[in-house]
Each structure stands twice: as C-alpha cells, then as structure tokens.
Amino acid sequence: MMDLLDRKIIAELQRNARESTTKIATKLGVARTTVHERISRMEDRGVIAGYSVVLQEHPEGHKVQVVVMAEVQQKETRRIIKRLETYPEVRQCLSINGEFDLIICAEAPRIEDLDILVDEIAAIPGVVRTNTNVIFGRRIDRI
Template sequence: MDELDYKILEMLKANARQKASDISKEVHLSISTVIDRIHRMEDMGIITSYTAITDDNKVGNGVTALMEVSLDHPRYNESFIEGIAGNPKIISCYYLTGEFDFLLKISCRSSEELEKVHRWVNDLGGIRQTKTHFVLRTVKNIYSSLPSD
C-alpha cells in the first residue's frame, strides 16, 4: 500500500458511498485507477465490508453497555465465543489480556433488556465473573484506524 491507497481509504472511511470520480479528483488519479485500487484492497482483505452506521438511539437502542467477562479456564474460550456470536445484542467482542478475558459491547432497548443479556451471558458455561459498565455518552467511535505518521 502506498500514500494514495491510504488517502483512498481515508475518503472511503469518511463516506463509503463516495463516487470514484470524486475520489479521483481528490487523489489526482483516473477513475479507473481508483476503482482498480479499491478492488485490489478488497481482494487483499484490507477493505472487508461496507456498512451503514446507525444512531443507536434513533433505531430504538437507547442503552449501550460494556461488559467485562472473566472465564474459569481458557478451555471455555471457544464455547463462549460461539455462544456470544449468535446474540444480536452483543455487537462487539474483544479477547483481552489482563484481569478479564473478554470485553463485550452490548446495545439494547432498555435496562431490562440489558439485564436479560447479562443473565444470558452469566448462564454460559465457565463464567467466573462479569463487570458491566453503562455507557453515558459516546465520545469517539471509529471502526478502524489507519497508520499515522
């Protein structure tokens, strides 16, 4: 990847619906070259998907929480991962170092719905401890980063 690829990625991250012609003007390449570079980055797995980013409150999910999860033993990792993968209220999962093994981001309609998710997670096998934090306000939320200078 070169500087132009990074510039194209920055522009797509800002608005994935931008026309290749608009990107080409900004990076001073032909439209076909921009399209070729985007396709190459898709083929290489650098660009993995395009998505619509929604306002959780406006779609009815007014409660966001972060749940730290500690398992009794690493042998429970795979079954835990399989379990949470199918729960649509758990929108992100990170495998961690430190005191807790996983960090879950949960988005739901209400504290009652969060409580159901909390009970459901605790009913999965091998859970030693959970710690849940309500998100008061999202200050920054980007979905991936590019190398900085």
C-alpha cells in the same frame, strides 16, 4: 504495503463506500484513474474485503449500549461463546489478552434489559468475573 494515499482512499470509502472515484480523486487531489487503480489493487490484495450497508437507527430511538469485559475459565471459552450467541442483545464478542478474556458489546432499548443480560452473563458457568461499562457516545465510528 499501504502508503498515505491508500489510507486516505480507505478513509473516504469508510465515510461513504458509494462515493464515486471521481469525487474521491478530487478531494485527494489525484487522478481518477489513480484512485480506481489503488482501490482495485487493495481489493485484489484483500486489504478491502468488502463493502457494507449501515442501516438507520431503530425507529423507536437510540439503544443503550454496554461493553462487558469477562474473565473466563479457558476450557469453557467455546461453550460460553456459544451461549452468548443466543442473546440477541449481544452484537459482538472479541477475545483479548490481559486481565480479561472477552469483550462483549451489547445493546438494548432500555438499561434495565442490559442489567438483566449482564446478570445472566455473569451466571454462565465458567465466567469467573465481569466488569461492565455503559457507552455514552461514539466519537469515531467507521463501522
């Protein structure tokens, strides 16, 4: 079970995973050993599964991003996901409940590239229908 202090430590690590335990402790008003022990415990329990590196945006500039919601025939889901894996523009695919079955996150340098991608996704056998939204900006980004 995580408490408020654990969640605050995680938030600090999400902002900067390389931040020292001393700096985190100072920000949170607790002892450095407390932060160190809490992080170790969360790692041991699997709450913190790892750390990652966030690369700088592509040097050519900002990429256009879309979210495609897709309704699919259930028996075709695995085949559709395998096909989606072949598109380099597809960054993430999530299975969901509700009106749609998959959320597909994609990015490309130009909206025209994504227009072609969305048409191709809609043409995959087993995809019943899609709904696409363009992402205007990120308000919170902890990835």
